Amino acid sequence: MARLRGGIGGTLVLDAEGLVKLSGGDPRALSRAKLATIRGAAVVTAASTLAEVLRGGARDVPVHRTLTKVGVISIHAEQARAAGELLGRVGLSGHTHALDALLAVVAMAQPPPVVILTSDTNDMELLVEEPQRPRSERVAVVRV
Numbered sequence: 001m002a003r004l005r006g007g008i009g010g011t012l013v014l015d016a017e018g019l020v021k022l023s024g025g026d027p028r029a030l031s032r033a034k035l036a037t038i039r040g041a042a043v044v045t046a047a048s049t050l051a052e053v054l055r056g057g058a059r060d061v062p063v064h065r066t067l068t069k070v071g072v073i074s075i076h077a078e079q080a081r082a083a084g085e086l087l088g089r090v091g092l093s094g095h096t097h098a099l100d101a102l103l104a105v106v107a108m109a110q111p112p113p114v115v116i117l118t119s120d121t122n123d124m125e126l127l128v129e130e131p132q133r134p135r136s137e138r139v140a141v142v143r144v
Contacts, residue, residue, distance in 0.1 A: 011110035012036035014045040014070065015103050015124070016052035018117035018144045022070075023062040029144050032117055044071040046106040048099050073106045090126050097123065104128045107139050114139045 104127035
């Protein structure tokens with residue numbers, strides 16, 4: 001099981017499912033977030049993830065409560081371009097993959113070690129693959 005490697009610090013990145021499960025009290029997601037906090041790691045998500053999970057109703061309350069403890073990384077034009085280019089390099093397309101690519105670009109820019117908590121490990125592993133980096137410095141992808 002992948003974990004925050006190396007020393008203290010790093011970043012736990014939540015995709016939509018990771019954020020929803022953390023908000024819903026899922027034991028695995030809670031355990032990952034607690035470990036990250038103990039280690040002094042940041043827990044973050046991309047602003048684009050909010051569009052995936054928020055619908056403007058009472059069901060959003062747990063997510064909003066969780067977001068008081070989670071950093072939300074803004075998406076800028078440079079990151080959007082990088083996400084599009086990333087999709088081209090790995091041969092993916094479509095809006096779902098575009099949101100995943102935005103999250104991948106955000107994750108790869110965070111202080112290491114970086115762990116992404118996701119339900120879509122196959123696509124995310126493809127998107128964050130950086131063979132030029134030593135394995136110990138690559139983004140780890142963990143199923144939630």
